[in-house]
Amino acid sequence: MTILAVVAVVGACGAAAEDPAPGPASAERLRVEVVGELPHDPQAFTQGLEFSGDTLYEGTGLVGRSSLRAGPAGAEPTRQVALPEPLFGEGITVVDDTVWQLTWQNGVAIERDARTLAERRRVGYSGEGWGICHQPGRDRLVMSDGTSTLTFRDPRTFAETGSVTVADAGQRIEALNELECVGDDVYANVWQTDEIVRIDSRTGAVTARIDASGLLEPGEEEGADVLNGIAAYPGTDQFLITGKLWPKMFRVNLVPVS
Known part of the structure; x- marks a missing residue:
């Protein structure tokens, strides 16, 4: 989420979420395997990352930035727009010819x-906004608010259509970002950790826990903030991941932990 927050967020926006799904006895354990590095703006407070073709x-945060x-x-970037104060940008997703921010x-x-990237309209919602992505096969948006809840929304109206609670073997996973x-x-960064979780959005069960630690060199960690930003590489099983104020992005495979 943001370096400005100092307490855990409680509650979820919209309708009450379902109880945590039992899920598998133990989620799969994976780690990132770096296959390439790309430069990243170290002034970008990354909140959302997504490929379209x-x-x-990339959406960035902080008021005034x-x-x-x-x-x-x-x-x-070939195109860039700023959010006026007092807006604090968060997650983004692309739906056809639209970007939701x-x-x-x-x-x-x-x-x-x-x-x-021109603004078309603004739609209100209750609660906080953290991450968002689009599921074309289910024609819905998936949104996080810093709790263990994922909220489903209509990709055209942004109206809430349902929700699910995310849990690993019955234990809720909070701070989904x-x-x-x-x-x-749904792959989710867990705020203030080096972990990404893979979630079955039909049940909320965590099916994999992914260790993404150790990506930056000690000298690169100075001035960098938390891991945040994961984008699936089109046409591959690989991902591009980065963090807030990181000088690099990493193209990675997800492989089993030895």
Whole structure:
């Protein structure tokens, strides 16, 4: 979420979530295997990361520094727009010719033109906005608010359509942050950790816990903030991951822990 928050967030926006699913007895244990590195703007407080074709979209946060950027991965953005104060940008997702951009505590989602990034309208919601992704096969958005709840929304109206509680073997997983949808799976950064969890969005069960620690060198960690940002590479099983104020992005495979 944000370095400004110092307490755990409680409660979820919208309708009450279902009880945690029992899930498997033990989630699969995976780790990241780096296959390539790309430069990343060390001034970007990354809140959302997502590919649409060859274009990488990135949403950034902090009041007065929030933005939406688009362009080739690892290169200077070809398009960029700033969010006016007092908006604090959060997660983003692309739906056809639209980009949805959340705000943290401002209670509005911004609908933008995916080509120009121009704002089309703002839609209100209750609670906080953290991460968001799109499931085309289920025609819905999936949104996190810093708790163990994932909220489902209509991709056109942003209206809430349901929710699910995320748990690993019955134990709720809190602080779900940036999201990436891959089929029925949702990958979520767990705020203030080096862990990513893979969630079955049909049940809320955590099916894998992914160790993404040790990516930055000791000298690179100075000035960097937490891991946040995961984007599936189109046409592959690989992911691009980064963090807030990180100088690099990493193209990775997810492999079993030995």
